[in-house]
């Protein structure tokens with residue numbers, strides 16, 4: 001695999017006495033799905049926020065496409081090509097599916113202050129939005145109000161919104177959450193293909209999906225990465241089993 005597209009170098013972040021990230025260094029390489037797993041409260045979301053630009057590390061740096069982006073905000077990082085889906089939905093529920101996708105595409109182009117109505121007639125934006133909807137299989141729901149979508153379809157729409165950026169790398173925070181078996185299988189298939197286009201840093205509690213998809217897995221416990229390796233490495237790692245996988249494995 002080539003040079004990393006995305007890297008954190010010794011990131012630390014404390015909330016009062018709690019060290020939520022402790023010297024975290026990880027990277028995301030072209031073509032890979034790198035899963036970040038760990039118990040509740042281990043600091044996964046805190047780490048993703050620092051990579052996306054919502055939260056500033058106390059120390060350490062974030063590099064994207066060879067550039068130090070630590071001082072850049074979320075919008076600037078997104079424009080450079082850092083795509084993201086959220087743990088909590090960021091969709092506008094009263095808007096149609098197509099309108100949400102267009103809003104995403106608009107954010108990518110940077111002129112979010114334009115009036116919405118003319119925007120819906122902007123051919124380039126519409127094409128970009130429709131293309132993203134087709135890729136996730138929502139093209140037949142373009143005129144559906146987002147509130148009427150099933151949970152799984154909303155997850156698909158979130159991925160479509162991220163795709164409108166034509167990202168160079170993805171951050172995904174629990175994309176499988178709340179999906180039934182069918183939905184997570186479909187999304188797993190989609191992410192499997194997506195990695196060739198843009199690598200994915202994936203925070204996910206669904207271990208079946210993680211072990212099926214991830215080229216590499218990093219295990220975060222109390223804000224520290226205790227192991228990084230292939231699925232086989234992680235399954236066989238005694239410290240990981242003790243700290244995290246133990247109960248599931250002995251069941």
Ligand SMILES: Nc1ncnc2c1ncn2[C@@H]1O[C@H](COP(=O)(O)OP(=O)(O)OP(=O)(O)O)[C@@H](O)[C@H]1O
Nearest residue numbers: 015016018020038039040041042043044045046047
């Ligand atoms: N803004 C904040 N202020 C204070 N403490 C915080 C803040 N954000 C997170 N924390 C604490 O930092 C720790 C790490 O939280 P974080 O949400 O990153 O964990 P997580 O691994 O994503 O958990 P989960 O799997 O439950 O989503 C937790 O103890 C949490 O309570």
